[in-house]
Amino acid sequence: MSKLFEAQERTSSVNIVINSFKELLLEKKLVPGQRIPNEMEIASGLGVSRGTVREALKILSAFGIVEIKVGNGSYISPEAKSVAIDSLLFSFLLVDSDIDALSEFRKLIECDIIQLIFKHRDENKVERNLIEENFIELTLMCEAESGTYTAEQFFENDMRFHRLLGTASKNPMAQRVYDFILDSLSYSIKVSHHHQKLGSVALKTHRKIVDALNSYDISLAREAIKLSVDVWQELQSQEDKNSDS
Numbered sequence: 001m002s003k004l005f006e007a008q009e010r011t012s013s014v015n016i017v018i019n020s021f022k023e024l025l026l027e028k029k030l031v032p033g034q035r036i037p038n039e040m041e042i043a044s045g046l047g048v049s050r051g052t053v054r055e056a057l058k059i060l061s062a063f064g065i066v067e068i069k070v071g072n073g074s075y076i077s078p079e080a081k082s083v084a085i086d087s088l089l090f091s092f093l094l095v096d097s098d099i100d101a102l103s104e105f106r107k108l109i110e111c112d113i114i115q116l117i118f119k120h121r122d123e124n125k126v127e128r129n130l131i132e133e134n135f136i137e138l139t140l141m142c143e144a145e146s147g148t149y150t151a152e153q154f155f156e157n158d159m160r161f162h163r164l165l166g167t168a169s170k171n172p173m174a175q176r177v178y179d180f181i182l183d184s185l186s187y188s189i190k191v192s193h194h195h196q197k198l199g200s201v202a203l204k205t206h207r208k209i210v211d212a213l214n215s216y217d218i219s220l221a222r223e224a225i226k227l228s229v230d231v232w233q234e235l236q237s238q239e240d241k242n243s244d245s
Contacts, residue, residue: 013048017056020046021065025076033078036066102185103233109181110162110225116169118218127168128213134161135210142199154199155190161206192235201231 024030036042039053046053057074060066067075117124138157141149159182166178182189196202205228212221 013052014056014059016046016048017042017053018059021056021060025065030076032076034076036074036076038073099233099236102188103229106181106185106229106232107226109178110165110229111222113165113169113174113178114218114221114225116171116174117165117213118216118221120168120170121216123170124168127164127170131161131164131168131213132210134164135206138199138203138206142203146198149198151193151198152190154202155193157199158189158193158202158206159186161202165209188236189232192232195235201235205231 021030030036037045039050039057042053043050057066057068061068061074064077067077069075117128121128134157138154138161141154141157162182163179166175166182169175169178193199193202205224208224208227209221212218212224
């Protein structure tokens with residue numbers, strides 16, 4: 001007998017509740033910070049038990065979607081919680097992408113971030129000043145006596161620089177996505193600082209990005225971003241070769 005038509009597992013009652021929340025969020029019928037109906041109302045509306053609703057709410061709470069306040073009801077979280085981002089980060093890390101694919105992805109995201117920085121230039125003066133200050137800090141670190149700063153400190157400066165680029169985009173969604181990408185690549189970025197004379201490569205690439213922002217040259221900025229990613233890729237490839245030897 002053909003197995004083309006087989007009985008499918010029914011959607012569990014808990015999934016019915018969770019999917020209902022997803023649809024209501026997509027339709028903007030539930031919004032961040034909004035108090036949600038009590039367990040009895042949800043159970044009655046969906047035709048499930050209160051125990052099912054309680055279990056679904058615990059799952060949604062674990063993913064940072066719902067905040068359960070004892071004695072004060074349950075609410076849609078006012079903002080994305082780190083637990084939700086962490087679960088997405090783990091799934092991203094499980095994707096077996098090679099260094100070339102990651103490099104292409106970084107260029108795609110970071111060039112878009114640069115585009116937004118130029119688009120919102122009238123709004124992000126404070127953020128651009130912070131980027132400038134970060135670069136000055138890096139310059140002073142590189143000029144300091146050898147051994148004054150560690151590779152870890154140069155890495156932290158590097159991460160702040162890129163997170164400031166995300167902030168300067170003035171787009172909360174783009175910034176959150178970029179922060180997520182930076183978190184997922186943080187180890188490889190840290191590794192890259194162990195394959196350069198303390199901060200020397202970062203100083204070169206960051207200078208090009210800062211100069212392009214100051215001269216309001218978007219083409220130059222895109223090229224600077226691509227160079228930055230290419231250098232990261234080269235340093236990461238060097239680490240991979242060392243690991244294989």
